[in-house]
Amino acid sequence: MTRAPHIRLLPDGRRLHLQDGPIDLIVEARGSETEVRHAYDAATWRFTGLLDELCAELPLLRQPADPVRCRLLGVIARRMHMAVAPFAADGFITPMAAVAGSVAEEILGAMMKEARLGRAYVNNGGDIALHLAGGEYFTVGLAERPDVSGLLRTMIVHAGDPTRGVATSGRHGRSFSLGIADAVTVLARTASQADAAATVIANAVDLPRHPAIIRRPAHELQPDSDLGARLVTRGVGEISSSEVEQALETGAVCARKWLAAGLIDGVALRLNGRMIVVAAKNVETMDSSSPLRKVESTVDA
């Protein structure tokens, strides 16, 4: 096979870029020079062949997940299944919903095995696995909509928080969405869990059968999509502000459920410039545009 992963340090000399097929990772580790080198060596080593490993089980990964049984073998594939399994009883989901987060987690794990780091992250196209030692924190920037410039918001993840994964899903991303959310950003214990939850919650932000929403069967767009004939959102026309609220609220109901179940730590749902934050505690946010519509605490939800 002539294909080789693309591995290099970015010109800033700090971050590592790993790319193979559809996987595209930006990795940064902080620590002593030696530790960082060990971490990057470990990441590179683990990354090589990783896509082949995943693709070996691709047909099964594209099948709806069984809530209980897992027939998958690979460590990443099994992590994907584990991440989506809690959602599988409620409806259709395949392990592919957690692929990006699971890969990020795997690479971060490989780094942590080989190096002592103060802070590290593996960003797989917005699905991010974090490592934070005591006193460290991450600032996560959110775009109002991923594909449109706009003022941003940030969320702070401290070492003391349980969160070690951040993921964003929505209709502008590279994978299809069944919902209409511009972006749903989830904080969770792991990147794979955040990835799966973001997919599920973004799908829930919806206005079923609304005439202004263009949907197409997924397999018409990508013949081998795991979503098959399910209708994916291709365009959102004029929708009223009350409909925006309604769609966001449907998503928030879903989010509260998974928050109460302990699967996620917090989530920001965005649609047409409106945002709802659902979080176990007040997620620190820095708002540069519109004031939060509401920051709700659903500890007792």
Next chain:
Amino acid sequence: MLTEPNAAADDKIRCDACPVMCYIKPGAAGACDRYANHDGQLVRVDPHIVLERTVSHGGRLVPFQAGGDWDGKIVHEPSIFVTAIGAGTTYPDYKPAPFIVSSEIDGVDMVTVVTEGIFSYCGVKVKIDTDRYLGPETATVRAQGEAVGHVTTGEYGSQMLSLGGVHHLTGGSKKEGRVTCDALMDLSNCKPVELTIDGGATVVVQAGYPPIVNGVPEERMRVGCGSATIGMFAKQWHGKVDEVVVVDDHITGVLSEHQAGKLLDIPDTGIKMKGRRSTPGRYFQVAEPGTGWGGTKISNPLSVLGPFDVKKARPGMTMLMVSTTGEHAAYYVLDEALRPVEKVMPIDLRSSVERIQENCEPALCTVLFMAGAGGSLRAGVTDNPVRLTRSVKEALTRVTSGGAPVYVWPGGGITFMVDVTRLPAGAFGYVPTPALVAPIEFTLKLSDYAALGGHMDHVRPLASLKDNTEIRQTLSQPPLSGPRA
């Protein structure tokens, strides 16, 4: 937005670039967005360029060192700020990981919010300094045979083109959208683009360079219209030649009839001009427009003249014919039959022609990128839709593009224009939507940011970036006129 062309018949191909082995429909890309099915062929598509560009810039932030003193006011250039070029880390996942950076300038903290915007609503306005006829107003402008824009108004010494816009990007065929996107990106990145105008010329446009019209590079803008040229040079011609005709597609000037000639008591010469007389010494439409003398299609200037009036003209009379740029000039003497015969131009007339040339500015193509950043910003505050744009309009938030100043149009939204030559090389990219990716930065006072409810203790200090990023010197050019946000 609401319509999407249906994919063609089922002639999908299987990509073997990686073990995912995607089936790809015609016109679509695989899971990686790097390989696509282009008319049945597996091709590497250019989101990769965006990715490569972004990654090769690697989210590399480019702080700008700008000239001028900082007086604490936001409308001035901060001494350093960070551009959005390459801010999206893992494009084309459309999940940019933007940076918020603070820098302290004379005690005033600044916050720059950087991202790369994807603009479906965008285009370029092209100003081509030429008197040559490029094509009729509203004529379609094509690149690679596809309609990418139209000819708009002629301005003083220049022809304007309006290219791109949402109709060409997403309203036409897929190919039209792709070609438009390519043309816009190349023009915005200061690369040459060949444009063909229906019923007109072929012109190579490159920002900051002279236009090449039908293969001939333009050198100079005209000094003025034909009539204005007469006015400017009448005194220099007085006593050296009996008649001067300044050939111009718009207004051809005739010295002996022109007000400037009358004031110098220049006698009638019996000259007869073709075309439509506007006022004395000023003629419209002496010839069809073209790429010859003075923006007309003529190569022989005598063709704009009728026979001389036998009652006023006399053998031996001298005449200079010159174009508005001095690029074309010829000297004639009337023979016994009162026919103009071309002769070697006397030195002092030659120097007046050189003077016209000297007074013509170099002809350039200039390209302004124009885009609307309004969508999500306006939608962001449905309670009071103008609130966010107001912060821009009131200069609380300054908008820049790749560090370059922009002109923000009055009215709704944040529709801005920027001179593409002021952005760093390769600042523009595209996504296959198709749409252009352009850097845009919002800079506001930290105190204003805080007033909007921000948690300021986690804004990243600029010093944390500076060590690892390329420092660019920007030219201390005056900003574009008009209100700046």
